[in-house]
Amino acid sequence: MPNSFTPQTAGDLNYLKSLNRSTILSTVRRSPxxxxxxxxxxxxxxxxxxxxxVQTLVERGWLREGELHARGGGRPGRALYLDGERHYMLGAEVGVKGLRLVACNLVGEILASSHQEAPPADPVSTATRLAKLLNQLREAPAIAGRRCLGLGVAVPGPVSPTAPILSLAPNLGWIDVDFLALLREEPDLPDGVWLLDNEANAAAFGEFYFFEGMPPxxxxxISADIGIGCGVVSGEHFPVVPRGYQGLVGEIGHTVIQPGGALCHCGNRGCAETLVSGWALRESLGLDIDDSLSASVQARAGEADVQALIQxxxxxxxxxxxxxxxxxxxxMLILGGSLMWLKGPLIEPALAYFEAHQNDxxxxxxxxxxxxxxxxTFTAARGAAAQVMARAAIEV
Amino acid sequence: MPNSFTPQTAGDLNYLKSLNRSTILSTVRRSPxxxxxxxxxxxxxxxxxxxxxVQTLVERGWLREGELHARGGGRPGRALYLDGERHYMLGAEVGVKGLRLVACNLVGEILASSHQEAPPADPVSTATRLAKLLNQLREAPAIAGRRCLGLGVAVPGPVSPTAPILSLAPNLGWIDVDFLALLREEPDLPDGVWLLDNEANAAAFGEFYFFEGMPPxxxxxISADIGIGCGVVSGEHFPVVPRGYQGLVGEIGHTVIQPGGALCHCGNRGCAETLVSGWALRESLGLDIDDSLSASVQARAGEADVQALIQxxxxxxxxxxxxxxxxxxxxMLILGGSLMWLKGPLIEPALAYFEAHQNDxxxxxxxxxxxxxxxxTFTAARGAAAQVMARAAIEV
DNA sequence: AAGGTTAGTAAAACCTATTAACTAAGTTGA
DNA sequence: TCAACTTAGTTAATAGGTTTTACTAACCTT
Incomplete structure (x- = not known):
């Protein structure tokens, strides 16, 4: 399982050492x-x-010592933090509307970012395009002198749970693309951990891993964008993203909530995506994929049928x-994705419905x-970077 | 988390030893x-x-040596199997219609069982009733001379993920019941691991743990009974049942699949349980909880509206x-629960719908x-016993 | 300034898995 | 039939990690 790590079987003592290292690392991450x-x-x-x-982690640039804190009598302890100065991870999202890239440090701070709003064409040219942008990003002064831990790529579709392959991206028209292999053909990209994951999974992981305060x-x-996806994470020291048999965990956009309802592009009727998704809303409003949904809705905010549609x-x-x-x-539930630009008119009915229908x-x-x-914008890309860090941490 | 074990942090070397022991045990369980x-x-x-x-596991009665098997040249290996002769686990289900009990061995074979079809009254008297039945069961000759690993109890409602407490059993009218504590008041019950879990979770665990052949x-x-529940399991050596924030993982009976549909007993409209559940079907047919659903349906099999209802x-x-x-x-999907007694007329439309709506x-x-x-009948009870074994195995 | 308290380190002991060499027990083929 | 080969499993020494125990460091209270 190239996309996940679950420490389940022993082997040697190295395993134990690495387990302790990453346990300590995650303890500091969760409570700096x-x-x-x-x-x-x-x-x-x-x-x-x-x-x-801790000594080895400090030497290797993963932890740094901070201030002393005195608590009652006795020698004060030395605060420990993740060291945000010596490493960085690259994260990228291949989105339906464009490419987004970040470089971030061990604390989850974005050191540099870029985005290029133009829909990806075929996989090969997209890989070339992304590689160029990545190498531009790596020139950023904020990154200078740091070691790169690797690269994570988020894609808009399910990824096979057994191999880092994008099995289907309906909105790109891509099928079974080994995107990392294409990227590896490009020159000058950094070594390290390379990962591919679904965009919602990556976002979920990032929000969990870099959670401010104690994570849930x-x-x-929930990624509400052109389509609707959902990523799930749990696990104290080793957060795990369940992927399922075919990588479809969280494909809630295609759960049927209105039997016999409108025809979905997947072939079924009444999928959630026929009611709430960038795709369905644009369809109903007669918009193109390139049109800004939020701008159009705002422009027609007075029309009763538009109001009803968003409601x-x-x-x-x-x-x-x-x-x-x-x-x-x-x-915990997190709502993200470009549909959030619709703001109150979309979000308030959602929250109201959720509140009103809490059952026993x-x-x-x-x-x-x-x-x-x-x-x-950069949630998924940063999440992909977080996944790189999590993987690198167990090999420190 | 008294209801689960996830080996996530190290500690001492004992941990490693126990990890190896149970890894080996589970390897043999999965491929005897x-x-x-x-x-x-x-x-x-x-x-x-x-x-x-393996030596210590054989000495302690968890593994037994079997036949030799020669493969090509060389000394033949000695086959290893879980030892079904020296231990047993007790499993019980407190069901809406009665109590079910099993004693089973490490291979998942039911050594003795009993069931008493009378709805549980209040928690205290039910604990007394169950204790008596358990002690009767322990007299069974098939159990004589074996060591008891513990007792697992399955209940028809969500169990708190942080403590072994039944938070709500709508069909029993029980709220926040610490059933194991009540059981502990009863005399003569065996020591060992004691566990409480939701009935669907227990069943899922048992089917996974004692899977014939290589488990998925x-x-x-999916437990289709008075209500509809669902249990999930995954994990190679240490199968895990996700429980969620409030123990509601798999409460699919209350997912809404028909907005504005019939009123559910939970207070919402259009829950799945309003369409498919022992509760809703009895309601529609004007039956009592004690009436046999399958018998009534079979008796009225000719009536068109009954056919349509089941369809x-x-x-x-x-x-x-x-x-x-x-x-x-x-x-993998497993369908169980008393609704399965309705057989073809219920199951065939379900499978047909599932097949027909496979999307891209x-x-x-x-x-x-x-x-x-x-x-x-005994799936959940045996599953509860399986959970006991899994827990005991890590403490061998 | 002495005593108390907590933080962190150092060296030895201990425990468990590995390594490497061995024995055990079968098959193959001349 | 017997030597050579092959694979299974065991034994004893080694290695590598954590713990134990005793220590030093550093701050507060009285």
Whole structure:
């Protein structure tokens, strides 16, 4: 499974060492500023072990020592943080409307980014185009002198769970593309970990991995764009993105929520995507793929049928959120994707529907936090970079 | 997390030893008859390690040596199997219509079973009733001389992911019941691992853990009974059942598939359970909870509206299966629960709907195997026993 | 300034898997 | 029939990691 790491079988002691290293790393990532003693307490490792592991991590540029913090009497502990200065990861998204790239550091800060709004053509030329942009990005002064950990690429379609291959991208017209292989043909790209993943999965992973504050137990990221996808993540020290048998985990855009409803481009009727998606809304408004949906909607905001259309789309989104809750039951929901540019008229009906239809099962327990990412231009690209970091961390 | 084990952080070397022990155990469980050398090859451990671990496992009655098998030249390997003679696990299901109990061995064979068809009253008296039945079961001759690994209890409602507490069983009228605590008050029950889980989760786990032949990567078990639930399992050596934030993973009966449809007992409209469930079908046919659904349906099989009702229910089930595929995308689907007694008239429309609505995403990849359990009387109880074994195995 | 408290380090002991060499037990073929 | 070969499994020494234990460091309280 080239796209995931689950430490499930032992082997040698190296395994244990690497396990401890990444456990400590993830402990600091989840709560920056812990001291060696804190880490020992939290992980169950001894102070001595933590001390020696931290030393190597500091030497290799993954951790840095921070300020002292005194707590009552006794020698104050030395705060530890992920070192944001010595490494970077490249993340890219091949989106339906263009290419987006970021370089970010171990803390998830974007050091440099670029985007080029022009739909990808065929896979080969897109690889060439992306390679050029990547090499331009690597010239950025903020990156100078850092080591590159690798490159993650997010794509708009399911990726095979057994190999890093994009199996189908309906909105690009690509089928079974080994995009990383194409990229490898390009000159001057950096070594390191190379990963390919679905755009929603990558975004979900990034939001979880670089979560500000203590991350939830699990998280679902709904990507509302041309189509509707969803990525799921959970796992304390080793966040895992379930992919499923055919890489279709979270393809909620094609769950049927209106039997006998409108015809979807997938061939079925009543898919969620026929009610809420960039594709369906553009269709209903008579727009082209290149037209700005939010601009058009804003321009026609006064028209009753446009209002009703967006309202219905919002309610369908709320229903999807509810169904997701009764199926995957994540600890947190994040809404992202270009549809978020529609703002209140779409989002408010969605939230209202979600709130109004909490049933007995949900009502009695703590309600689920919902976060909305208004501008998710680089969310997937940064998420792909996060996946690179997670993989590199276990090989430190 | 008393209900799950995920080996994620290291600690000491004991951890590693136990990890290797249960890895080897699960390797033999998944492919019975392997030799020590085979295991070494498959797990990546050395022959020496495998040899010593296998020795302790044989001594402790978890593995037994079988026949020799010669493959070409060279010394023949000694086949290894799980030892079905020295241990047993107790599994029980507190169902809406009665109590079901099994004692089974490490291979998943049911050594003894009993069921008592009378709806559970309040939690306390039910615990007393179950305890009596358990102690009766333990007198069975097939169990004599074996060590009991523990007791697993399956219940018809979501279990809190943080504590072994049944949060809500709408069909029993129970709320926040600590059923294991009640059981512990009863005399003479055996020690060992005690677990509580949702009935669909337990069934899913059991079907996965005791799968005949090589188990799929992941599996979803749809429990079609008074309500509709679903359990999911995946994980090679350490199968994991995701529970979610509030224990609602797989509560697909309350996903909405017909907005504005019939009123569900949960308060919402158009839940799947309003179309396909023992509850809704009895309602439509004017039956009591105690009436046999399958008998009534068979008696009225000639009536057109009954036929249509069952047909619609089957189609709703097929739609649920399809939506599940676009959300959790398991490698295998298993259908169980008392609704399966309705046989062809329900199942055929479900399978037909599922087949007919495979969309582009599904069509190009290998289709998903579907297994139907006609008689799932003891499936959940045996699954609960399987969970006990899995837990006990990591502490061997 | 002495005593108390917590943080972190150093060296030895310990434990487990590996390595490498061995024995065991079958098949093949002259 | 027997030597050569091949694969299975065991044994003893080694290596590599974590822990234990004892220590030093550094700050606060009185």
């Amino acid at each position: 500023g812990l001291s060696r003693a804190d880490i020992a307490l939290e992980t169950g490792l001894t102070k001595a072990t933590v001390g020696s592991v 137990e699990s998280l679902a990221y 219905r789309a919002g309610e369908a989104l709320g229903l999807l959120m509810l169904n997701l809750h009764h199926t995957l039951n994540p600890s 099962l949900l009502r009695q327990s703590q309600s689920v936090p919902i976060k909305i990412i208004e501008d998710s | 008859g392997l030799s020590r050398a085979d295991i070494a090859l498959e797990t990546g451990l050395t022959k020496a390690t495998v040899g010593s671990v 990567e992941s599996l979803a078990y 619609r229910a089957g189609e709703a089930l097929g739609l649920l299966m399809l939506n599940l595929h676009h959300t959790l995308n398991p490698s 995403l599904l069509r190009q990849s290998q289709s998903v195997p579907i297994k139907i359990i006609e008689d799932s």
